[in-house]
Amino acid sequence: MWKLLQIELFKIFKRPRTYIAFGAIAAVVFLIQVALKFDGKSYIDLLMSNLKDSFDFNDDFKLDLLNGYLICFVILNTLLIQMPLLVALISGDSIAGEANMGTLRLSLTKPISRTQYMLVKFLASVIYTVALLIWMAVLALFGSMLIFGTNDMVVLRSEGIEQIQSFDVMWRYIAAFGYAAVALTTVSALSFLLSVFAENSIGPIIATMSIVIVFTILSEMNIPIYDQTVKPYLFTSHMVAWKGFFYVKADAEGTTINGSIENLPAIMRSLSILLIYIGLFFGSAVWVFRKKDILT
């Protein structure tokens, strides 16, 4: 099993297209960091435009807000919407790409069960997804900390702002990246399932993105009838729950409580739903693949 996984990873990381996603992330992170480095104050002004009537922030305070932790939060907000496409590039190619190359039939004449083959392929896709997130964490979090330094982190919410003390931030990011890994694995599992039905990777990639876009639109729509009937069951509704790690409890005086999470059960519920989706998508993929005649 381990040997087979090594082979899959070797194949993934030997392909030039694998590095497109790493390059794209690096480019976006770099562009955001450069923009905020040279024009961060304008960005903070824009961010706080709703609050300027209630609070009077001086320029020094604004520059303090513009630290590595906030920059990383901004980058995560931007990139986690685009990441499904990058993940689908590899997962959608897993089975369909092999069918297209003609290597699927040769691989399946080897003494490996189809379930084992699928498991290895999926694990390799998950490892790729995690590698992408680690790369993003290195650039967006540690890169930004290096360029902008660290300070207390401010999170803007519709009800106001929350200030998280700098020593209380890092574990939240570790949890958020962990959650994001599960969220992206859900997309990966969907793309993987669609890959079983196709003989070239374009179809599963486009289909995955179409589903993610439609579901995201439904998740974001404010139509009361959807709030209880549709939204809770869409995986896209739960993909953004990583933000919950940055929403903290406050005491009676309105001071944030270190180490607290405002609504941990909601995060855990979203996490469970995503895990169910992963099981459902992967289980369906294996079931279909085991019955499939290989005609390519």
Add this chain to the structure above:
Amino acid sequence: MSSIIQVKDLNKDFGEIKAVSNLSFSVPAGQVYGFLGQNGAGKSTTIRMLLTLIKPSSGTIQIFGMELQKHRKEILRKVGAIIERPDLYKYLTALENLRIFGIMSGIKISEKKLMDQLAMVGLAERAHSKVKTYSQGMKQRLGIATALVHDPELIILDEPTNGLDPQGIADIRNLILHLKKDLGKTLVVSSHLLSEVELIADSMIIIDKGKKLVEGKVNELFDPSETVVEVKTINDEIAREKLKASQLGEFILSKRNDAVLLKLHREQVPVVMKEMVQMDIGILSFHSKHSLEDYFLSLTTANQYVETVAN
């Protein structure tokens, strides 16, 4: 002689289409077994069922005396195959491809053994070149190396000479004979190049529209005392009617658009030729053929003829 493969009443339907119909055959150990049929005859479907790529609708397949579906892993460990084209990972080198398929075959193979395999198919010098830089012939040879990398007892080669030049075809032929004679392997070889199968096969099966037409040892099926005569005339319909009305009617083998085929013993050829001239049939050419290809054509076209008449 024991059988390595035993297939009984094999059927495969794709919806309404019957790709393989009640097919039974057995492959003797230590032989080259030719698998012949026209395009769409069901050869590849059958080979894919032997390799568990396609699930049969019904019927049984036993390989090495074991039920294929129940002992899949155990059987495939001892089988090497090329199916249609030898598609490999183009962005990897020959050595990397060979290593990958070696590991997938479940055995540990040393670097030296891998290089020996590449040397056997004449690719040692290009071991570190990416497969995308290979010619079709080189890919075909590398495909055979991947089929042999784990030293299988049974080798299934579906159209192994596809896209090869005459020298490449001769090389593959010699390799197949080497595997049988020197290493004692059993090979199932499907090919549309019937003249090639004639040179290497000990036994064979001919299938058409998923059904077995004939199976047996090549030298028994292919009687050297018999020949197929292709007669081209001014008007084939009139010629055929005249022949049917005469005592020569029994020799008519099949209907073809451009000729009349007769199956004769060699000593009958001059007699029949003389009688046909006397019948004033209007002969344009009289060509005696004697090869597996002619035998194959006579069987498959005869089958079509029977179906056309039946319809």
